Amino acid sequence: MKKIVYGLLLLIFGSAWSALAAQNYPEIQQLVIDSTVLGEKRNLVVYLPAGYQNNKDHFPVLYITDGDIQGPHTAGSLDYLAKFDQTPAMIVVGIVNPPQTRVRDLTVTGADKQNTQQLANADRFLAFVEQEVIPLVKQRYRTLDYQALSGTSHGGQFAINALVKRPGLFDGVIAISPSLYWNKHQLLELTELAMKSNQLQGRLYVSIANEEAAMTEPFQKFVELTQRYQSEKLKVASQIFSQETHNTTVLQGQYYGLKHLFSGWAIPESPQTLADLQTIFENRSKLLNTPMAIPEDRAAGYGQWLQYLNRQDDALALLQWNRKTYAQSLNAHAALIKACLHFNMADAAKAALQQAFESIDGLSAEQKAQLEGLFTQGG
Template sequence: MRTKSKLLITVASLFLVLAFYPASRPAFAQAEGDKIYLGQLNKLQSEILNEERIILVYTPTGYEQSETKYPVMYLLDGTYHFHHVTGIVDFLTREGRISNMIVVALVNTDRTRDFSPTRDISNRGSRFETAGGAENFLEFFEKELIPYVNKHYRTKDYRILVGHSFGGLFTVNALLSRPEMFDAYVAISPTFWWDDNYLARKARPFFKQSPDLRKFLYISMGNEGQLMTESAERFTLLLESEAPEGLVWHYDFMGDEDHGSTPHLTIYKALEDLYDGWELPPGLLDSTVAAVHEHFLKLSNRFGYEIDVPEAVLNMMGYTALGQENFDKAIKIFKLNVKKYPNSANVYDSLGEGYEAMGEFELARENYALAVEKGEIIADPNLPIYKQHLENMQDKLGLQ
């Protein structure tokens, strides 16, 4: 089937409930009384934190119908950011601008405790009585949360950490404390002022001791007052003068935004910056499979894990060739997609359409039948379309 991408949002085994969102923010989109599920709710009992933690998990469209592994975004303040962030990820993925990914969002219990690296005894920080638990929270990530996610989901060894405000403070502290844990960091309106610019003091010796550091860091700041902006600028000056060459960083001052409006815009821009060059160059879909493979090989070298040519890209290449009536090329590409993604129903349906365009109706029928067979096994949401293609072809062959 010709698809830019499939539009089904992952059906949850445990759906998100309204109680986890502020009353003014709906947890579901509604369509004629039917709920659209946004993700999965899991509960994890933490021995390190001595409490139960709730995590919300988004998996990419088609996750259940494939065996593909994905990078993971870990998102702090999950209650407030899960809905809009997964929307950004889904949109940019469908547009071919970023990689598919899993999003794991943590629901807060005591965010001050978990996100702050020290006890701030200044006038500004002394009111935060439970502060200072960030290292313990990192321990929870390393020894409980990440292993849990890796065990229950198909993950690549590439992780992104995203945090806002105190979460941004935690995100940068994670880079400075345990840089091996994540590969990319997005710190939105971080409270760099904490404990008399503690992170700036911590960063200077860390940078000197880490000349081979290769990470990605995106920092944003809105028009948020002197304390916030000056502390962010101080950290940025430190990055300019002392950050290792392998640390790819970007500071974005959003003068038209405030503390509450920076997250959505930041995450969109940060993901585009992180995945700059991911999108297929113009004309490449009309090129050869070898050229497309070379594109993804370069991305593999850059990100440090194997990135195969996605099923959707090969599908689009096949239909591009089909539209040019280059039937041999189209069939060759569709067959390659079947070989690489044999558990997908759509690859057989596309191959069937290729054969139908060539007038090879029996081969088309065989592949439409395989698409229906696979679609029934994996509960493919496009199964009705596959069945219609098979029925139409059987009519053409007089087999009804």
């Protein structure tokens, strides 16, 4: 039975898997911004998803701090997850934080040092991201109306500060081992105020490693805040990696953070009806703020799985939807004809054949013979 299920999974995902070898690796581009906000030039490292140059698709965007260091493994994890449809393919924008400016860029200014007339430190860097980096990326690349932010250590502090100070700017936030001890737990106070007023929204993932109490205690207090002020607007997940250190936890944190941001994205490895698939793709559409239809090959694959299980009504409903949605596809018409023959519905198979002849523009004699040949093959 396991071999049969594996074979059916190959049927469904085969076209995607066979395409992996033909796809390019993520493409890397380097950009320089002469920032007005920061008054200096800053570097970006952009990782485009595999095959970006070969299609016209638009993609969600993940912005990451310490992009020159965290970019390669993040882009690699996303590339793998996307190829197996666990997350969407994404553009990764790595914002470089050189050692000489990293603390200034990513940490919040103490309350006693803030100037209400001028942004500083993390707030100024957030303005740089919002006002200069994001517009440049939207102008230069094919982006969707979805953007996420990820950071580690001080970058994690920056990510939480962005969540609190600019609710809604990012649809998802990942903060790995965030330095919440900074300025006597200043961000905890700001977070509680924002949560009390129900301002925060989107999805948030936070994690910590096996670290000293100065890191773990404020982290635990932060998690307790998210539990105390639960909101339907903010979906939170937290995780402790007790076998990892501050420097190694980012690999797992980034992976599981991405899985949380796109929880509900993956299609279960079990038979899916038309209603099941429609629900999944409706959720995907809401998450990415763009319409997403069930791909033809997925509908055909799950239809054939249902056919194998002799779930006649479910199989035919899915394959009929596929034919109607992809009316110019020879494969969609052929799959429905095969299903009708499989279920000994000769008249329905003949009607499906006639529908194919009438629907497909420019159907060649060879293609007609291919469809007619399904009857002599016994479906």
